[in-house]
Amino acid sequence: MISREALELRVKRRKLKNRIFHSVFFLSAFFGIAVLFVLLYDVVQMSMGWLNWNFISSFDSRKYEEAGMLAGIVGSLYLIGIAAPLSFILGVATAIYLEEYAKPNRLNWIIQANISNLAGIPSIVYGLLGLAIFVRYLGFDRSVLSGALTLTLLILPVIIVASQEAIKAVPNSLRSASFALGAGKWTTVFRIVIPSSLPGMLTGSILGVSRALGETAPIIIIGAVAYTAKLPTSIFDSFTAMPIQIYNWTGLPKEEFRHVASAGIVVLMFILLSINALAIIMRNKYSKKF
Amino acid sequence: MLANKNPTKTDLSYKGKKALLEMIMPKLLLIVSLLSIITTVGIVIILLTESYGFFKAVSIVEFLTNPKWTPMFSSQNFGVMPLVAGTMMIAIGASVVAVPLGLGSAIYLSEYAPSRVRSIVKPMLEILAGIPTIVYGFFALSVVTPFLKTIFPELTLFNALSASIVVGIMILPMVSSMSEDAMSSVPNNIRNAAYALGSTKLEVAVKVVFPSALSGIIASVVLAISRAIGETMIVTLAAGSLPNLDFNYLQSIQTMTAYIVQISKGDTPHGSIEYLTIFAVGLALFVITFVMNILAKYISGRFKEGYQ
Numbered sequence: 079m080i081s082r083e084a085l086e087l088r089v090k091r092r093k094l095k096n097r098i099f100h101s102v103f104f105l106s107a108f109f110g111i112a113v114l115f116v117l118l119y120d121v122v123q124m125s126m127g128w129l130n131w132n133f134i135s136s137f138d139s140r141k142y143e144e145a146g147m148l149a150g151i152v153g154s155l156y157l158i159g160i161a162a163p164l165s166f167i168l169g170v171a172t173a174i175y176l177e178e179y180a181k182p183n184r185l186n187w188i189i190q191a192n193i194s195n196l197a198g199i200p201s202i203v204y205g206l207l208g209l210a211i212f213v214r215y216l217g218f219d220r221s222v223l224s225g226a227l228t229l230t231l232l233i234l235p236v237i238i239v240a241s242q243e244a245i246k247a248v249p250n251s252l253r254s255a256s257f258a259l260g261a262g263k264w265t266t267v268f269r270i271v272i273p274s275s276l277p278g279m280l281t282g283s284i285l286g287v288s289r290a291l292g293e294t295a296p297i298i299i300i301g302a303v304a305y306t307a308k309l310p311t312s313i314f315d316s317f318t319a320m321p322i323q324i325y326n327w328t329g330l331p332k333e334e335f336r337h338v339a340s341a342g343i344v345v346l347m348f349i350l351l352s353i354n355a356l357a358i359i360m361r362n363k364y365s366k367k368f
Numbered sequence: 369m370l371a372n373k374n375p376t377k378t379d380l381s382y383k384g385k386k387a388l389l390e391m392i393m394p395k396l397l398l399i400v401s402l403l404s405i406i407t408t409v410g411i412v413i414i415l416l417t418e419s420y421g422f423f424k425a426v427s428i429v430e431f432l433t434n435p436k437w438t439p440m441f442s443s444q445n446f447g448v449m450p451l452v453a454g455t456m457m458i459a460i461g462a463s464v465v466a467v468p469l470g471l472g473s474a475i476y477l478s479e480y481a482p483s484r485v486r487s488i489v490k491p492m493l494e495i496l497a498g499i500p501t502i503v504y505g506f507f508a509l510s511v512v513t514p515f516l517k518t519i520f521p522e523l524t525l526f527n528a529l530s531a532s533i534v535v536g537i538m539i540l541p542m543v544s545s546m547s548e549d550a551m552s553s554v555p556n557n558i559r560n561a562a563y564a565l566g567s568t569k570l571e572v573a574v575k576v577v578f579p580s581a582l583s584g585i586i587a588s589v590v591l592a593i594s595r596a597i598g599e600t601m602i603v604t605l606a607a608g609s610l611p612n613l614d615f616n617y618l619q620s621i622q623t624m625t626a627y628i629v630q631i632s633k634g635d636t637p638h639g640s641i642e643y644l645t646i647f648a649v650g651l652a653l654f655v656i657t658f659v660m661n662i663l664a665k666y667i668s669g670r671f672k673e674g675y676q
Contacts, residue, residue, distance in 0.1 A: 096568040100480055106472030107481070110540050111492045117499070117507045124510065168400055175397035193404050198591065198661035199654065200598025202625050203411060205632075206650045210414040214638065231407050238404070262390040285498075292500025295600035295625070299632045299646075321502045321601075328506050328605055336510060343503050354498060 121347070124340035133341050137307045138323060142334040147342055150323040152309050153222070153302070154291055157319060160226035161233065161290055166283045168230070169237030170272075173279070176238075177245040178267050197235040204232045205299025213300050220301030223313040228296050233286035240282020244275035277364035284357040288350050294321035320346045415654055418647035425641055431648065437611040437627075439645050446645065448652055450611035454528070454621035455597055455653075458607065461532025461617065462539055462596040467589055469536075470543025474585075477544070478551035479573040490545075497541035505605030508534040513606065520618055526608025529617040534606060535599050539592040546591065550584025551577050587668035594660035598653065600625040624653045 080088075136146030172193075180186035208228030218224040248271050256266040303318050304326040310317045320342065327339035423431070426446040434447025473493070477486055513530040517523045523530075554577050562572045578585070608620030609630055622630075628646045636642045 092568050092571070096570040099570045100476075103472045103476035103480055106469040107476040107489055107544075109469050110473065110496050110537070110544070111489065113537050114492060114496050114499075116511065117503070120507065120511050121503070168403060171397050171400040172404065175394070175401045179394045179397060180401075189401050189405060192408050194665070195658070195661060196404055196408060198594060198657060199411065200595075200600070200625065200657055202598065202600045202628055203415075203650055203654050203657075206628070206647060207407070207411050207414055209632075210418060210647075211410060234404065234407075262386060264390045264393045265386065267393075288498065292498075292502065294500065294502045295604075295629060298629055301632070304633075321500060324502050324506065325601065325605070328502075328509065339506060340510075343506060346500065347503065350498065350500070351495075354495070 118347075121340045121343045124337055125344045128337045129341040129344055133338075134345065138305055138318075138326075140305075142332060142338055145327070145335070145338045147320065147323055147345060149306050149309060149318050150320040150342070151345070153317040153319045153322075156222045156310055156313070156317060157226045157229055157297075158287055158291060160223070160313065161229040162283070162287045164226070165230045165233050165237050165286060165290075166279075169234050169283065169286075170241050170279055172234075172238045173241030173245055174267060174271070177242055178263070178271065193235050193238055197239070201232055201293055202295040202299060204228055205296030207231070208296060208300040218314065220303070220316055221314045222310050222317045224300050225297045225302060225317060225319070226313070228300055229290040229293060232293065232296060233290050236286040236289065237279075237283050240285070241275070241279040244278025244282065245271060247278065248274045277360055281357045281361045284353055284360070288353045288357075291350060291353070292321055292346065294325055297322060298325070320349075411654065415647055415651040418644055419651045421639075422641065422644035422648040425644075426648075435613055437622075439642050444641075448624075448649065450613050451622060451624045451627055451649060452652070453613050453615065454603075454607070454611060455623040455625070455656075457528050457615060457617065457621060458532050458535055458599070458603055458623055459593050459596045461528065462536035462599075463589070463593055465533055465536025466540045466543050466592055466596075470540050470588075470592070471547055471585065473540075473544045474547035474551060475573050475578070478548045479569060479577060493541040493544055496537075497545070499538075501538060501599060501601040502605075504534050504538050505602045508602055508606035523618050524608075524620055526606060526610075526620040527618055528607050528621045531603045531607035532617070534602050535596050538599065538602065539595050542592045542595060543588050546588030547581070547585045550581035550588065553584070554580045583668050587664040590660055590664040590667065594657045594664070597660070598625065598657050600629060604629045624649045628653075 132144075133146050134151065135148055136144065137148055138150075139145045172189075176186065176190060180189070205228060208224055208231075212218045212224035212227050213220060218227075252270050252274065253266055256270045261269065297319055301316075302322045303316050304322060306316065306318050324339050324342040324346065327335045327342060431446055431448050433449070434445050435449055436445035436447050437450045438445045473489075477489060481489065508530050512534055513523070513525065513527070516527075516530055516533075520529070558576060558580065559572050562576045567576070603623045604626040607623060607626060609622045609626060610620040611622040611627070612619075627649055631642060631646050
């Protein structure tokens with residue numbers, strides 16, 4: 079038998095160990111948040127005095143005082159303007175097929191397994207795909223269209239998975255009610271399932287779009303230009319994008335361009351955070367509880 | 369027809385249209401769904417055919433065993449080892465940062481944190497996960513490298529250390545959130561049984577919850593490492609462009625991804641051997657990440673404990 083004192087000591091030690099590790103775990107959880115704040119502080123602080131209306135409304139320049147982000151902002155809007163609706167339609171269609179129509183056979187299993195595999199492929203590999211297919215084979219050259227199509231394929235898995243989750247949350251009783259009224263399968267999907275799951279689908283798509291906005295590597299590979307002094311007028315024109323410009327400025331040797339890059343990052347992050355906030359608000363406002 | 373706006377049973381064209389839609393839509397949706405398969409097949413075919421052109425000029429043996437990678441020099445060497453070594457250095461360094469911190473924060477969020485703290489910390493980690501990698505690359509150059517320089521004065525401007533730490537920070541939310549999901553799905557009655565035996569929270573977390581959630585935790589780590597291997601912008605900006613086999617974290621290296629970017633930025637003519645190298649390197653990258661993703665899937669499926 080152990081004496082009472084020894085036992086109490088052991089319990090004390092165990093409790094102390096628990097308290098110590100509580101702090102260790104707490105600190106590791108807050109490490110990420112601390113980094114987030116250091117990062118945001120650094121970027122905002124460096125952009126002070128550099129981020130102004132001139133920066134947003136003028137073209138890039140080899141002189142740091144005159145460098146601006148207009149071409150990047152417009153280029154990114156072009157990319158998103160094509161990639162967002164396209165990937166939404168394709169993603170939602172795939173999700174509807176998998177959730178509402180697909181029978182559990184081999185083909186459908188392969189489609190589903192393949193989607194989670196696609197989500198794990200590095201974005202730079204999508205860039206190589208876009209380079210070979212859109213730029214070379216289909217002859218779209220280094221255009222807005224090539225970039226947008228590459229980004230569409232890249233964010234498609236994200237949108238499919240999010241839409242599948244949204245469709246799964248629609249209770250079967252709603253479908254049964256629709257069938258009981260004599261509606262067919264498609265009518266039920268179109269009139270009942272899609273409207274009920276739309277907020278979830280849109281939220282997922284918005285998050286996909288915000289990922290596309292920040293992607294740099296794939297559009298470097300398909301050949302977005304680093305420096306341009308004109309805006310694209312058609313989808314077959316060459317383009318630059320916000321992350322490309324940030325990358326370019328960060329790599330320039332002059333120290334002042336670091337400030338230009340940080341101003342660019344503030345603009346990009348502001349747009350991304352606004353988009354994410356919109357997604358969260360939509361999720362909270364329109365999400366239905368069944 | 370005009371008089372009868374409301375469709376009735378006798379309105380054949382309305383019924384016909386409906387029936388047609390009911391017939392066509394499933395097939396149309398299936399065709400769209402096949403796009404995801406076409407994408408994968410397209411990636412494999414592109415990488416294989418373009419690499420085939422490369423391997424006609426450079427033997428696979430040389431590609432895998434030559435210890436030098438100097439495609440842009442006059443004496444060309446095409447050994448992928450230095451690029452793979454650079455990538456592995458980043459993956460290992462990033463795991464050293466992300467695995468302990470990610471697991472620690474997952475245990476905190478799943479076992480210790482009051483729900484109010486959780487509801488603040490989790491969205492913050494989501495924001496961290498949503499930051500574009502180009503911004504992390506900038507952060508590595510403007511904050512992390514200067515900071516490390518005060519500790520290691522011999523550090524070069526571009527180095528593997530700074531890049532691995534920042535890649536580690538980038539994959540941290542992934543390890544944390546996926547491990548936390550795995551731990552949260554461990555049923556409470558198992559925890560309560562351990563508490564009833566007088567366990568402390570730490571003992572429950574480490575000896576009961578952690579082993580039960582192990583498959584999900586390992587899967588999250590494998591996926592995060594796979595993400596680190598495919599990471600491009602941080603290593604392009606912060607790790608430099610000097611492929612070598614020195615395994616020195618304080619010096620410049622080059623990863624597979626950073627090499628692809630370096631070539632893509634230049635004016636390499638289409639069809640030249642330098643142009644083809646990016647597809648050969650891309651193929652190697654694809655194979656490595658593909659194997660890791662399959663492995664993660666296998667682990668999380670194979671060792672999943674069933675609870676009733």
